[in-house]
Amino acid sequence: MKLSQRVQHLKPSATINIAAKAKQMVANGEHLISFGVGEPDFPTPPHVIDACIEALQSGKTTYTAAGGIRELKEAITRKFDRENGLTYSPDQITIGMGAKHMLYTLFQAILDPGDELIVLEPYWVSYPEMIKLAGGVPVIISCREENQFRISINDLRHAITPKTKGIILNSPHNPTGVVYRKDELASIAKLCLENNMLIISDEIYEHFVYGTKHISIASLSEDVKKHTIIINGLSKSHAMTGWRLGYAAGDAQIIKAMGDLTGQSVSNAVTFVQYAAIAALDGDQNALKHVVAEYEARRCYMLERLGEFPGVSAVTPTGAFYIYLNVRELMGKLGYQDVAAFSEALLQEAKVVVIPGTAFGTADHIRLSYATSMQNIEEGLNRLHQFIQRSTVAHEKN
Ligand code: PMP
Numbered sequence: 125m126k127l128s129q130r131v132q133h134l135k136p137s138a139t140i141n142i143a144a145k146a147k148q149m150v151a152n153g154e155h156l157i158s159f160g161v162g163e164p165d166f167p168t169p170p171h172v173i174d175a176c177i178e179a180l181q182s183g184k185t186t187y188t189a190a191g192g193i194r195e196l197k198e199a200i201t202r203k204f205d206r207e208n209g210l211t212y213s214p215d216q217i218t219i220g221m222g223a224k225h226m227l228y229t230l231f232q233a234i235l236d237p238g239d240e241l242i243v244l245e246p247y248w249v250s251y252p253e254m255i256k257l258a259g260g261v262p263v264i265i266s267c268r269e270e271n272q273f274r275i276s277i278n279d280l281r282h283a284i285t286p287k288t289k290g291i292i293l294n295s296p297h298n299p300t301g302v303v304y305r306k307d308e309l310a311s312i313a314k315l316c317l318e319n320n321m322l323i324i325s326d327e328i329y330e331h332f333v334y335g336t337k338h339i340s341i342a343s344l345s346e347d348v349k350k351h352t353i354i355i356n357g358l359s360k361s362h363a364m365t366g367w368r369l370g371y372a373a374g375d376a377q378i379i380k381a382m383g384d385l386t387g388q389s390v391s392n393a394v395t396f397v398q399y400a401a402i403a404a405l406d407g408d409q410n411a412l413k414h415v416v417a418e419y420e421a422r423r424c425y426m427l428e429r430l431g432e433f434p435g436v437s438a439v440t441p442t443g444a445f446y447i448y449l450n451v452r453e454l455m456g457k458l459g460y461q462d463v464a465a466f467s468e469a470l471l472q473e474a475k476v477v478v479i480p481g482t483a484f485g486t487a488d489h490i491r492l493s494y495a496t497s498m499q500n501i502e503e504g505l506n507r508l509h510q511f512i513q514r515s516t517v518a519h520e521k522n
């Protein structure tokens with residue numbers, strides 16, 4: 125059977141695939157240290173699990189409305205009010221199977237063949253592929269490292285064409301850890317409004333900020349809010365990656381279309397998970413404070429240790445839980461041609477998992493996730509250091 129053109133051109137998700145490969149190697153008895161997939165290493169809070177069990181036991185096991193249950197939509201509106209100073213009505217909220225599904229559905233809802241969406245590089249792996257699956261064209265703007273991986277408004281201005289439908293922003297950012305300031309968001313928003321563009325704001329890492337504040341671009345003004353669709357979910361904030369619960373907020377017409385698409389694809393987000401999500405959003409958020417403090421300590425430790433490694437550098441991340449490490453000089457010294465080969469050598473020889481930057485559109489970097497225990501981080505960095513020393517000696521001998 126000949127596969128569709130769409131699928132023939134589809135690049136599988138590097139983050140998901142590398143995570144699966146690492147899990148398989150562990151199952152085969154390898155002792156790996158993973159800086160790979162971005163997945164909180166803390167358990168889902170117990171009160172959320174209790175709420176899920178209660179929902180199951182009380183028969184919350186049938187279909188719901190496609191866009192989700194009213195009670196959860198209301199809990200999400202309370203979250204926006206409390207945490208982002210944003211007022212939404214339930215008909216401006218839709219619920220699906222993870223932020224990823226919400227992005228996928230949004231692109232299906234707004235893109236016609238040839239429509240352009242601006243994507244900032246480095247970008248999260250799935251944006252360009254999902255845009256292409258919807259028939260759209262990802263227009264990639266490079267956010268240069270010299271500019272601390274921040275957008276240049278001039279580059280943005282030049283990328284806008286009559287076909288531009290919108291832009292995807294992701295702050296705090298995966299993989300660079302960049303968190304946009306209010307003045308930067310205001311400049312982006314101004315240009316978007318002038319060009320009648322939709323702002324897609326992926327805020328999945330909003331709580332993971334260190335010494336800085338997350339600002340939702342939608343909170344800048346009522347006008348900006350009208351042009352913004354916020355994408356968020358519980359995967360990171362409540363350590364619920366496997367539960368698959370995401371949501372979107374914004375223009376009621378787009379939100380309704382997204383719900384209709386959910387209805388014709390997966391029907392609805394898992395019913396008892398929706399009930400558990402109410403407990404997650406309405407319940408005590410203290411666990412998160414503890415998690416963020418722990419990530420902050422790991423981030424500091426990693427930056428300090430990596431600062432002593434030869435031939436590597438990183439733009440200091442102030443958000444998310446990744447370090448985007450530039451290894452160009454190191455690869456040159458050790459004789460590696462590309463980050464894919466370098467990452468594979470790290471896996472095979474040092475038993476350390478990283479994601480090659482090519483997954484995010486850049487050739488000189490590896491992404492290290494610090495969503496893993498301090499003990500693993502210490503061991504992983506020791507291995508990385510030894511790998512560099514061994515390879516340097518071996519390369520000099522040749
Ligand atoms: N956006 C970004 C930037 C991400 O890193 C991820 C990965 N968790 C997602 C969206 C999707 O998250 P999920 O589908 O697990 O809610």
Ligand code: GLU
Pocket residue numbers: 137139140160161162163224249250298
């Ligand atoms: N977003 C996480 C990452 O970038 C999880 C994997 C995925 O959804 O791609 O590693």
